[in-house]
Amino acid sequence: MVTEREFLDGYDPRAYPALAVTVDVVTLTIRDGVLHVLLVERGEQPYAGRLALPGGFVREETLDQAALRELAEETGLLPRVHLEQLATFGDPGRDPRMRVVSVAYLAFAPRLPDPTVGGDAAAARWVPVDDATDLAFDHDAVLAAGLERARAKLEYSPLATAFVGEEFTIAQLRGVYTAVWGEEPHAGNFHRKVLSVPGFIEATGTTTERGGERGGPRSKLYRAGDARILHPALLRPTPEERR
Amino acid sequence: MVTEREFLDGYDPRAYPALAVTVDVVTLTIRDGVLHVLLVERGEQPYAGRLALPGGFVREETLDQAALRELAEETGLLPRVHLEQLATFGDPGRDPRMRVVSVAYLAFAPRLPDPTVGGDAAAARWVPVDDATDLAFDHDAVLAAGLERARAKLEYSPLATAFVGEEFTIAQLRGVYTAVWGEEPHAGNFHRKVLSVPGFIEATGTTTERGGERGGPRSKLYRAGDARILHPALLRPTPEERR
DNA sequence: AGAGTCCTTCTCAGATTGAGTTTATCTCCA
């Protein structure tokens, strides 16, 4: 906010050229073990033909509502989506047309159907994050910030459960960590750790109907617990070489 | 950012009433072992007489530059200040005059002199964070977010060194954790831990000139190392009751 | 039926942690 003094001293409509505030959403999901991000293809200049994060102007609504609205318009999804503010990008010149300050959001969703082009949805599609390069505007940096946030939050928050369905196996949960971190945690230790963190997951008492596709026993099913933070945390292997 | 489609579909100057973007800065420092925040007293309505975070309009500059400029205008301080983006607050109605989207920043500074009222500085002063209540606008929430971020960052980043001078003792560093967490870490274990984290601090080879004010031997002096993250982390005592 | 998969549990040595103790150095005050 701004103090009255600054408001009076500084305010001159001509001194502050038109300025827009938008939201952009980094929506992540996992498909076939690979982390994907939701992108839309731009039809017009600038950056025509390039991929970009879905987003749009903020209306008379909260920023959170704007992000949720954009996400819904683009994908038709609403339920079971974790949404959080990521960071704000506002360098002059990041949009060649005018000064645009963009509040970036980060969303996590379980596997979703391909966006239907019903409604006003542009050509939205899921793209493996490794292929999501050369995005329009400064969206490469926005995506990078989102990925780093996601990797870090898996360590100390029960976020991974937002990527899987209502009921899930520990192996599925491990698949989330593998996809996001790009590294597979030790299966046995992961199992022990996940079960020992209070409130992370709770057993349903049921198991899967079948074993794994390539064999193996049925697995027990779990649902998300009520913990908001993981304690102790599940730390990434090799955060960096020691010494 | 915004796609061209959305830009064309949605853009109508009258549909989007005037909107301002500001930065507000939560500046923290430690004085006499107590965490303080920099506040300015508002002279005019709304919220006349109330305390508020320093801030102002974003000009033709990056958001980071705007935050740094506001901080410098308010306090005259520039060197050795750690500054990072905190979060963006944009609820309609958070400013009664117009829609104002505020990008909040978080700054950490070693002990600084009282802001001189030279220049255009308003009545800025350091206030113990526990006394910083009933702030103008939604600044209570902004401050709360800043405090929580600071507490969390002490765990896994070498941020504490931003609160002390160029050279410091381990006891001073422990004082930072005590002030921010409101809880004193075990002195012996803190000592061991801080020295064992690679890159956190490095010895200068010198000691203080005198012992502590109430006795005790001279302490060794250290300076900040080059680590960007602490690994392993210094976890807060009692993050919550286990089980 | 056999080969291969993999969920789940177990083992174990090494590292880390929390709590407390020890030693020596220094300041303040009588």
Add this chain to the structure above:
DNA sequence: TGGAGATAAACTCAATCTGAGAAGGACTCT
């Protein structure tokens, strides 16, 4: 000047946690 009290730094030790591996089944496919 001689304590009394404070504290930086190092050490001790038991309890816990961690990483790495292996074992036991239960299940899939061919």
